[in-house]
Amino acid sequence: MQSKKSQPQNPFSPSKELQLFLAGRSLLREELPFSPTIIETHLQQGYLQKQSGLEKIQSNWQCRRCGTQKPHRIGSYPCAVCKKTCYYCRHCLMMRRVASCSELFQWTGPPPTYTTFSKKMLQWEGTLSPGQQQASDSIVNRIAKAGKKAEKMLVWAVCGSGKTELLFAGIHTALQLGMRICIATPRTDVVLELVPRLQAAFPNTVIAALYGGSTDRDKFAPLTIATTHQLFRFANAFDVMIVDEVDAFPFSFDESLAFAVKKASKETTVTIYLTATPTSVWKRACRKGTASCITIPARFHKHPLPVPTLQWCGNWRKSLEKQRLPLNVKNWVLYRLKTKKQALLFFPSVASIKQALPYFQAIDPHIHLVYAEDPLRKEKVQKMRTKEIMILLTTTILERGVTFPNLDVAVIGAENAIFTEAALVQIAGRVGRSAQYPFGTVTFFHHGRTKAMLAALSQIEGMNRQARRRGWLMND
Template identity: 40%
Template structure:
């Protein structure tokens, strides 16, 4: 994509601006629509690749004496900056593009024939270039002055620009996505949506930039030679190292981002439109007149929460009522054990935000969880508009007060929400993915709040909570008020050795038989998909009268097998960590084999152990960590479960022990 680029000076302030439709800028600045006096105005190029124009705008810094520059000086400055762009981007082909752009714009000409200069300097003011005279103005541009946007269509353009800004509120979209967003709107003005977008940008309601951030040189490594950094994607924050020839901008090596390719190609020359949502929830804790931000106890009563849930929700509500401590959004960790009812605890937080006119987002890593939560949120908030977003969703452009989305969908939002709730913070794909963390951070308003939900928070957040650097609340008990089952460690040879020997060790056989005899459903977790089929056959030979199946992420029948397991048609299920979370099976026991394997970290072990003891009729359950050696992850997982039980006991959340 190519755009126009110009500079202007108003009230001694210089600005460099890229334009999607220079006719709009002519009316805005030169026909007095802006309401500001324009002292100087110069078109630098009418056809410049967007990647270069956006980088020039980012790099623009006014210098002393700029008002006295003539067109030749501006030409020299622009050429120097474009050569810097070429060096820092590593694009040899950029030199050819610069030459083409300069030739097309007439930079080879001299004096007043080059560029498009307008000066309103007084004759005695000095410093202006072009024709001087009291009240006179000089206008020069290669090929003639750009035409102004037709006056008869200006009112319609103003209306459409306002509509575009409203529809874009809280979003960041590529040009094709913006077109899709506006497809259902009334007929566009003659100048099209690009003219409306340019006018919205001049009004300050829309940001226009390249989808990729321009190249930068890491100055601290300059003594080692020019240390270049790859351009970064504005949408997902990833480095963009891939380059291809591009017909849109004419560059032979136009960078694009592979990380977020599934949401549309983010290229160096692709237009990205951004618009931060207007504030609704009072910023920095200032309540609107006649209202109180602080929640009341009555706000919790309607949700039927347990004592432990109510205490955590009250702490989170108190957090929402305070202004964020730093410059960015506030952060709160809701650390609740598996099966504690995290979803019910976020209802009061959502209600608080909605009651104050704000917008809330609930993000979860997996589509199946989105589909499961959608009817629960719709039932809890029947009078609130709800948008459900995931790959292939038909509600992609729906504007709603409450949004439920997979974490990948967050890349289409920009400062759009007062409250962002990240569910299953530690789960794939969100965990250890900087791209999704970047998208989540961009989706929240600077004065908004984050609430993280997890049964097994990452170690970094656990440390911050322990040091008092992260506000948090713990829910150490499940709804039935019984302690979490504490795993028992059992020595056992590896699964691979069992398959090779075609025999299971006697202790594990005896333990599984005890679970089956007590009528429990049995989870058997293994580390590798390749082992499942052989291990299922071994289990069937060992327990011939039991219905046994295996499943994994590669199993197309996974969903039906889980249903059959829940309905007890299957009694023993061999699986991988694909079922470590999000699955509740009544009366379950859990066996984790090769528990010393590096694939099973502390969080995975706690989550898998959390499948046991979730039902009211069987709150104890059984959990076995079977391994050839004891590892730090096993010890820490057991320790974490014991600590939660101790906290629950100390706070009086557990049922009193039954006297014998």
């Protein structure tokens, strides 16, 4: 093939639509609404590149879209097109079938540019807490110096420290430099919550919100807010990648999502990981200084994190079998009812909340339960918001992401393995989040202390100590 430069008499003008549509993405032919002629000429001119959907590595197939290489995730079928057996990826099948005979297209021409606006791009008048300010400055610094090699940093920010606001200045810097930014988060709820807040802060910036079923899919935007699954459709796209809740399910258990973050990044991307509860690998890296890590130990309202109390409640399962609640649990609930304080009670399993509910309803019929597959889940969470429900029994689904302003929480059966250190810190982090009600109690009812309980306690106390030492707490 001859290069473009050798044919000045007939200069090729690439399609702007195709460029905007495909730049930074990796899509199947059937996902490209362009004619065969357009695709063919751009391939010939070197503006497009195509690769087979699955790649054979030794004797195993690997999916080029989601990176899976586990043999049980690769299926085979008699292909009508090829008239032979073809292979396909089961793992990302919900996003259309990627097969050994399908092709993924990427834009290899010049990247699109968009107009960068003046300094008024960021319209946010709030002020940052000292902890937020320090993290914000550090992010700005990192982004301003980006471009030579990949950079990674972890922001370890306690629950309620105000993670979103500390990103604004960094996003602003990146936009002014003409960079493309992505905020990836494991949950759709978070995408839906972040979009209006960021749009209000950056009213002149096009923001694409990507989650299962969203309509922004084909929009070229300098700022993308996406669930981590949506990153499978990107390749070599973002200059700044912000990964929210890096420890949260399903992110930490699904290595293909780590593959997706990497694939969607460039060689020089600045990646910022946000978490309130880093994994032990991250914590070690922070302590040793092998990863750059910023800690925000204080909440934005400058009150300390509520410290859990541990209370032995005997064999609570046996109590339930005998159709009664442990006495201290019962008293805990009665006190919340009497003082009209909202409360969440976390249980280790759906079976245990279902078993316990009648005994709670015997105290007050307005106590309800919620779990992941509950068809009324959204309604019940909404009723908690409007205070139509005052006490809710829940599984760990409400461990993160929810904020009710004036709340106490208890864990029943805190000794269960499902309550890891991170889960317990997140649960405790539901309490005292609003500036109006910065206090509340956290009680771990248990039938035997665990390492996780003690570690959660010491993590929370450690953060409060750090915050106090730095002078980031009000005199308490």
